[in-house]
Amino acid sequence: MSDKRLPHDPYNVIITGVGGQGNVLASRVLGSMLVDKGFFVTIGETFGPSQRGGSVMSHLRISKTSVWSPQIPGFRAHIIASLEPIEAIRVLALYGNPEATILCNTRPIYPVPVIRGEEEYPSMETIRKELRSLVPDTLFIDATEEAQKLGSPILANIIMLGAVCGTGVFPVDRHDFRHTISERVKKDQVDINVSAFDIGTGLVPA
Amino acid sequence: MSYLTDTRTDITRLLMGNEAIVRGALEAGISVAAGYPGTPSSEIIDAFSKVARERNMYVEWSTNEKVAMEVAAAASFAGLRTMCVMKQNGVNVASDFLLHLASSGTRGGMVLAACDDPGALSSVNEGESRIFARLVEIPLLEPGDFQDAKDVTKWAFELSEEIRNIVMIRSVTRLSHASGNVRFGPLPGTDRRASFKYHGPLYDPECGPIIAMVVGAAKLQHGPLQEKVKKAARLFESCPFNTYTGPEKPELLIITSSACNLYSREALAILGLEHRVGILKLVTTWPLPPELIKRNLSRTGRILIVEEVLPVLEEQVKILAAEMAEEIGAKKFYGKNSGTIPSIGEMNPDFVLAALSSILGVPYTSVSPPFAEKAGELARTMTPGRGLTFCPGCPHRATFWCIKNVLELDGREGFVCGDIGCYVMGTLPSGFSTVKTLHAMGSGTGIASGFGKLKPFGMTQPVISVCGDSTFFHAAMPALVNAVHQKSPLTMVILDNSGTAMTGFQPHPGTPENVLGEQVPALDIEALCRAMGARVEVQDPFDLEGTRATFHRLIEYEEGAKVLILKQACALSPERRGRKNFEMSVDEAICLGEQCGCNRLCTRIFGCPGIVWDKEAGVARIDEMICVGCGVCADICPSGALIKKEVAGT
Incomplete structure (x- = not known):
């Protein structure tokens, strides 16, 4: 067991997106x-039909003592990592609080009503302003853009994961990441995943 | 080697609830597993299939849940440990066999893993499978966390052999699809032999024929069945998985099971009530062990029962409390019946927090009201809903587009009887709201068969049913047989996208490879329908013109049942994923935007996520990241502004 103390126990992380x-x-x-x-x-x-372009969320509870509810109680998230800007807002209204940390990718994915021209997608400027006014510790990350530079926009998720680890809350580093990702992706994909992780870590001020 | 077959016993792994169930079965030495896909149960058979060779198992995706249970039962009859797996409404499908199986009893340990979906997150029902355990009189176990999911599964096989009957394990979405730490136990050897012994006397549990009941001889089997239930209740008195945590004499006793155990524990921890409130976590929820219940009910006068879907546990506890009233005194019960716990939908820690707060008068505020108010306002004003829609390049969008247009042109108020699969979205604008009835697997065609016979009552509306390829085999075939035989003039549309797409591409009887990767005979849907005597046509739904013309022909033909098979692989299927047939673009010189008179057909009506409306330029655009190049939209634009260019090498 790591000796590192968690700022809260259980420590609650939400990874959200589309x-x-x-x-x-x-x-x-x-x-x-x-x-x-x-x-x-x-x-x-x-899971389920939401894998087809719907809003999705993973709740992580990290603890030194036991497993906890797979659903975080309302307004008790410590980190919200959002792969899509408005999904951060959606999660904020259910699980946010002024002391939370928000890590938010800046690449929008437009919902169908926006594509149809029935509803408006808010400007990035408004999103930045509103999120910061409610949660001061909000960081915007061009994860998709950075992932495209690596040649694969899907790596935005790993960049965001790197950012979560870059907060320094958990005792994990790129070596731990390399070990774990090696079990889950093809061999020739490991290095580029580690690069994405490093980029994410580097985007969060120490 | 899969991590599920790790032979180290000192390790802890992060497992999904479904994987924990699989590991528990492997530790019990399971030989056969069969199921039908359905969220949230599907990963169980998928995981078994990955370790089948290594663990000397036979694993199959069966035609439907009833067949799966029968296949699994055969292994039990031959002395092997076996499991059948399904979602909540799958138990309904299997229930006729289950009733009779409970009566005949089993030999090798047999477990039914039923995964319920409280809140209907991925279902068209909020069904409750636990009732079936009571209905057919078999033991019911509900794991209370991830470690339980493994350990209880292993124990269920032992229990099944001890009482010689099938045992039901009920999981829920938030256990099946959630993950947590699981400590591994040892794996047994893999050398197991099967043999069905039937030479002994009728009803001999070890070597007689296995017969549910001889007609008129209910006493011979129903009595022994109830003895098995009583034996299970006795064993449950000392079951180590039932635990009480809390003070000796709490102010309030929570009785709970399954994921609600985790919600209850969390709520107590948040309110700091562990020294005032006790939790009785029950794994053995039917039959309830009466002494254990009595001991715990005697602790206090107030009881809160926390569970999901129907008040099954609540009612059983109340029955026992009524029977014991003289000894334990009157109790005040809180739960679904009192309205303290919501009667519908998924539970979570907040519902338990609210219940505790109201019962004990303990205030609880999660966040400052101004924050909640402001965040709620942002969510209301800044987050357009994503809703549910077909994927870009989904053949169903093209299919429903054709159906919509054909029915509008036909003008007789025709409609679609829907069925279960991604195409349930035919009920929504994404499927142009063409689907007007939606019920169980196979029901669309059965209902359409009935509508088709209402002509003598003046009903002239054309009736179409839709069903997927897997659904066709599962339950739609008997409905089509009926329609053909009764000369019901429905048009059954089979959406053949080459797999059980919605649950993750499991094979079915129409696919050439089974879950173990073996080549198997693929049943030909077209040949089957012809053999039944239906008039059959086959089309590619991406050919809008051809499909529309065929549709018109079929709905005008009134002499009997017609089948239109629309063959096109799912956009997420391995054969189509990542492959574009066409590069799509918008010719801005041709797109007239709002001036066209088409009412922005492509973005406003057709609604493929790959086409975006550019407000500033006043034209449609292709989103390169999302478009998969199916080319269908090129054929819907009346001006011809959507341009498709064939991609080389396809």
Whole structure:
């Protein structure tokens, strides 16, 4: 068991986004890294039809004592990592609080009513302003853009995972990540995943 | 090697509830597993299939849940440990056999793993499977966390052999699809032999024929069945998985099971009530062990029962409390019946927090009201809903587009009887709201068969039913047989997308490879329908013109049942994923936008997520990241502004 103290126990992380962005993989990898460090980890996930372009969420509970509810109680998230800007707002209204940390990817995925021109997608400027006014510790990350530079936009999830680890809350580093991701992706994909993880870690001020 | 077959016993792994069930069965030495896909149960058979060779198992996706249970039962009759797996409404499908199986009893340990979906997160019902344990008189076990899911599963096989009957394990979405720490136990050897012994006398539990009941001889089997239930109740008195945590004499006793155990524990911890409130976590929820219940009910006068879907546990506890009233005194019960716990939907820690807060008068505020108010307002004003829609390139969008257009042109108020699969979205604008009835697997065609016979009552509306390829085999075939035989003029549309798509591409009797990767005979849906005597046509739904023309022909033909098979692989299928047939673009010189008179058909009506409305430019655009290049939209644009260019090499 790691000696590192958690700022809260259980420590609650939400990874949210849109079905297909890879939030399940990100949450499993983070969970597995922490179980290997001796923590109790509970993950609750949204499956089913939501994998087809709907809002998705993974709840992670990290604890030194036991497993906990796979659903985080209302307004008790400590970190909200969002792969899509408005999903951060959706989660904030159910699980946020002024002391939380929000890590938010800046690449929108437009909902169908927006595509149809029936509803408006808010400007990035408004999203930045409103999120920061409610949760001062909000950091915007160009994860999709950075992932595209690596040649694969899907790696935005790993960049966001790197950012979560970059907060320094958990005793995990790139070596732990390499070990865990090696069990889950093809051999020739490991290095690029580690690069994505490093980029994410580097985007969070120490 | 899969991590599920790790032979180290000192390790702890992060397992999904469904994987924990699999590991528990492997530790019990399971030989056969069969099921039919359904969220949240599907990962169990998928995981078994990955370790089948290594663990000397036979694993199959069966045609439906009833067949799965029968296949699994055969292994039990031959002395092997076996499991059948299904979602809540799958138990309904299997229930006729289950009733009779409970009566005949089993030999090798047999477990029914039923995964319920409280809140209907991925279902068209909020069904309750636990009732079936009571109904057919078999033991019911509900694991209370991830470690339980493994350990209770292993124990269930032993229990099944001890009482010689099938044992039911009930999981829920938040256990099956959630993950947590699981400590592994030892794996047994894999050398197991099967043999069905039937030479002994009728009803001999070890070597007689296995017969549910001889007609008119209910006493011979129903009596022994109830003896088995009584034996289970005796064993449950000392079951180590039932635990009480809390003070000797609490102010309030929570009785709970399954994921609600975790919600209850969390609520107590948040309120700091562990020294005032006790939790009785029950794994053995039917039959309830009466002495254990009596001991715990005697602790206090107030009882809160926390469970999901129907008040099954609540009612059983109340029955015992009424029987014991003289000894334990009157109790005040809180639960679903009192309205303290919501009677519908999924539970979570907040519902338990609210219940504790109201019963004990303990205030609880999770966050400052101004924050909650402001965050709620942002969510209301800044987050357009994502809703449910077909994937870009989904053949169903093209199919429902054709159906909508054909029915509108036909003008006789025709409609669609829906069925179970991704195409339930035919009820929504994404499927142009063409589906007007929706019930169980196979029911669309059965209902359509009935509508088709209402002509003598003046009903002239054309009737279409839709069903997927897997659903066709599961339950729609008997409905089609009926329609053909009764000369019901329905048009059955079989949406053949080459797999059980909604649950993750499990094979079915129409696919050439089974779950173990073996080549198997693929049943030909077209040939089957012809053999039944239906008029059959086959089309590619991406060919909008051809499909529409065929549809018109079929709905005008009134002499009997017609089948239109629309063959096109799912956009997420391995054969189509990542492959574009066409590069799509919008010719901005041709797209007239709002001036066209098409009412922005492509973005406003057709609604493929791959086409985006560019408000500033006033034209449609292709979102390169999302479009999968199916080319269908090129054929819906009246101006011809959507351009498809064939991708080389396809």
